[in-house]
Amino acid sequence: MSLTHAxxxxxxxxxxTGYDLKKFFDVSVSHFWTTTQSHIYKALDDLEKEGWITGELIVQEGRPNRKVYRLTxxxxxxxxxxxxxxxxxxPVREAWLIQLFFSHASTDEEIIALLEARGRMIRDILETYETQTQSAVPADLPPGRERAQAxxxxxxxxxxxxxxxxxExxxxMLERVRNLPPQSDSHHA
Amino acid sequence: MSLTHAxxxxxxxxxxTGYDLKKFFDVSVSHFWTTTQSHIYKALDDLEKEGWITGELIVQEGRPNRKVYRLTxxxxxxxxxxxxxxxxxxPVREAWLIQLFFSHASTDEEIIALLEARGRMIRDILETYETQTQSAVPADLPPGRERAQAxxxxxxxxxxxxxxxxxExxxxMLERVRNLPPQSDSHHA
DNA sequence: AAATTCATGTAATAAGTTACATGATTCC
DNA sequence: GGAATCATGTAACTTATTACATGAATTT
Known part of the structure; x- marks a missing residue:
């Protein structure tokens, strides 16, 4: 499993703490690996049982106690x-290819609409991605962190x-759909 | 969920039958969507409860009975x-990027080894993939199946x-690793 | 004689998400 | 005054994998 190693x-x-980890993941690896609070707390338990980390309870006043974990x-x-x-x-696991694979009974227009909708969504993601990238990596990392930053x-x-x-x-595929063999009338029994 | 719709x-x-479906998936969509027997039988139950399919028991002699499902x-x-x-x-979900992300304490050689190992594995997959592709799609599909084939x-x-x-x-990335900033001695506390 | 195919399923476990609960404090 | 932050967790559920069980028939 990768969460435990992350x-x-x-x-x-x-x-x-688990809380710190969630925040850290959200600003660092969330672009290619998302996770949830509950999952993190579970993984921390597992890691402690495994002996790879130890938790230390820090009692606080006015706010919830913290359980700070460190590597063994x-x-x-x-x-x-x-x-x-x-x-x-x-392995490749693309749910939407199932749609494409089974679209033989759809019209060309329906398949094109599907592809175009997908194109729009990907373009949206790319746009937000590219603007976020500028701000995501702190430019003023403490010295010695250049390697991590790269x-x-x-x-x-x-x-x-x-x-x-x-x-791309x-x-x-949009071009290929325009040259698709026609539907057969005999398809449906 | 996609399995149910597949x-x-x-x-x-x-x-x-569930058995037929497993075989069909293995020769058709397994390149981008794998599943298991148990999961299929579970999904068939769910689909029947939903009212989207109906199962008909076909009693057989000498071999297990079949439960043939059809669309409603x-x-x-x-x-x-x-x-x-x-x-x-x-969303992108690439476990191995976690490795890359946290490799700042590894030497350049270690990171290069990781990337090269990955390159070899991908090349292997591509090779088998390309030979399989030739044989995978039946060339002599019944008439009217050209669209599905495409x-x-x-x-x-x-x-x-x-x-x-x-x-690619x-x-x-292999080129970029050769220009990575060096490790800092002060990294470990 | 042994392995594979046919065909169903259960059980156990892992991996992951969503929703809920608590209660003081700080920010708007 | 209301929302957000801090910080822990539990519970329920979904999705997916692995292993096991059955037993006749067919293939190697």
Missing amino acids: ILASLDFQPM ESGRAELRRWLTTPLPPA LWRMTLDYGIAFYEFEL WNQR | ILASLDFQPM ESGRAELRRWLTTPLPPA LWRMTLDYGIAFYEFEL WNQR
Whole structure:
């Protein structure tokens, strides 16, 4: 699982609570990996049982107590192992290709409408993505963080490159739909 | 959910059992959508409760009985509605970008090794993908299926285009890693 | 003789989302 | 005065995977 390792990696930056982690994920990896509060607290439990992190209760007045987690030695080792072990590429899983695959009974116009709607949505995402990217990576990172910053940019660029690819493919398919063989009358029994 | 609608669309082709559906998915949409037996049987139950399909028990001798499902009128309507409703693009969810994002403590060589391993794996997938594509789409589809066949090809091409994109991006990132800012000694507390 | 196909399903577990609950404090 | 922040969690549900069970018939 990746969430657990994202947590390990984050805690290696600095000790944090579940609440801190959620905020950190939201401003850092949320472009390619989203998660929820509940899931984070569950993962923290699992990680502690595994012995990779330890939690320390910080009692507070006026506001809820905090439970600050930090890496253990075995947690740091596990993180290092995971960070240098190539993950197998995740299989393509695109629900909307199911629509395309089964559209033989739709008219050309309906398929074109589907593709165009998708094109518009991807263009929207790209636009917000590109404006966000400017502000997302803090320009004034503390010294010694340039390396992390450069990697951060690389992951942001993946998102842009991916949606640009999607847009190109969308364009190409629009042309192909115009040369689609016609529907057969005999299709439906 | 998409599995249920993939089932609806398949049953519109012809009535089938859960077993048939699994085989059909394996040779058709498995390039971009995989599923399991158990999940299919569960989805069939749900679809029947929803009133979109009806099952008919076919008693057999010598081998297990079959439960053949077919679309109802409301099922056909739901299928049509779904097929013409644009799905919102799924957010990017790439576990391995987590690795890249948190690799600031790794050496350049380690990051390069990660990228190169990934490049090799993608190249492998592309190779098998391209040979499979030749044989996957039956060339001698019954007349009137040319339209379905053309759509099939489009979805197969998506897979190829996607992995080619991944490979390109991989290449570009390898160049960028060679210009990464160095690690800071002060990183670890 | 052993493996595979046919065909159903259950059980267990993992991964992930949504909604709810609490209660003081601080910001608008 | 109302909303948002801080900070924990539980509960219910959905989605998906893995493993197991059955038992005749067919293929290797």
